[in-house]
Amino acid sequence: MERVLTLFVAALMVYMAPGIQGTEHLSFANNTQVSNFTRQSCGVTELCVETPDDCDPAGNSSCLFAAINASIPMAPNGTDLAIKLSGESMGYIGLGLTVNSSEGSTMLFICAQNSSSNGTFFFRTMQRNNVNTTDALTPSERTVTEIRGWVKDKMIRCEFNIPDVNATSTRSSHATTFTILLGTGTFDGNTLSPFNVSLDSGPLNLRDPTSNVVTTTSGRAPTSAANAVLLLLSVLSLSVML
Template sequence: MDNRLVVTALLVTLSWMCLGTHSTASAMNMTGSMNMTNMTGPMHMTNMTNMTGPMNMTKPMNTTGPPPMNMTQPMPNATATPPPLEPNSTVEALTSTIDRQECRKRQFCAAQPADCDPATSDGCFFFGARRIGGRNFRFTISGDSSGYLATSLSSGNTAGVNDTAYICARGKKAVKFFGAILNKGMFTKTQVKVNRVKARVRNGTIQCTFDVTLPRQQTRATDTSFGLAISTGTYNETSGELGTPVDVLRSGVVDLANTNTTVTNQISNNSTVTAAPTTPTTTAHGVSLQQCLSQALLITLGVVGLALL
């Protein structure tokens, strides 16, 4: 009986295998009704040449809209950098008010004392720079002096070495403007790229505004970053001699194009800072003593426990 069951199972298995093989062969025989080589009738792609009727692409499209742009005409360059200013140091009368209303808005500002307003504060030394375009700026300086008031820009690594200086000197009848190179405490007059110079003296305060093209950088990637100084000194109108400058404000490297810059005066920031007293804390000896007491207590408890047993 067992042999019969084995033989029957084998026969059933072989039958299913034969049926599976036949089904697979029937499904894979697609060369008849699905012969792709016979699809040259309605699916014949060479008949695309007959589509010269409504889809005739040789006929030009009817474009009745605006005429095409003439690309031969140059487009205006909206991002062109303004050229450097033509030097003109003629001084005109200043009639506008110098104040700090545009500081941190459209104008970079530095002052000594910090945040003083030249329109309302006595003894206020002020410098403002507002970008006109590219490397062209409008400078504003104000401060008390019986000789000259100057601002200088340091493009190198050392302040006071080949700095470009802009000087407003107090004459008997009018303010005179000079460009100069400041090197180790001495001015050498030179032509600088400034124009639209305006100045006045009011109650002992020299005030000047002028447009300037910033000098070329020597060591920095940003062409608007400089070390800044405001200084005063004596001026001999007869000889034209400019005395040794005395700095009232000197900063580190600042970006004149960043109107939100906070300028720290390095001259008045050299006071010695005394460290505040500290609160006594637990020493290492105290920690060691606490550990010893804890260990002694544990040993004592262990001994007592053994004695009770």
């Protein structure tokens, strides 16, 4: 039987106590739909990361995809992020934000389904140890708003907003460069497994939708055709001079 469950929460402070109970998830509102997940705004208004490269969540169910829209101008205490996350898992998909993926910790935002409870959707905020990556995830208190979720078989899609995101602890100095991690994990009805990273984006400016777009620079090496034209011009110039 097709399972489609949705969730809408207007504003929520998410807190996980040690020992997650799989049935203690957020309340539901049926027939609430998430937005269309496409690449249409990637590199324009949204910073997109995905694996495999350039996959489109609109037509590829195996595409693990995230789109981030950062507020402009900067909010008083940091930037506000609107995030779309899509991928396949019988447990959870997750998006992590970290300053350095090999040091410190990662803020981890998890969209999951409890397959032992008819595939019900739930959302969690956790913290990952970037040094000991096999350690269990730990509870993290972080304000998250406008949470919407959708589950169908293995497919999980969710949207949520994260207010006041700042890569520095100094509120007078706003920084929006983070490494984005995408990955998955399992859920046994009680415990979330360690986060299995599928994509490490490296440092990206979240306020710049083009920060991971490869552009062609004017300083690139000339092509073979360009070299031939330059050689011809130099020969002609020499002939005129003679």
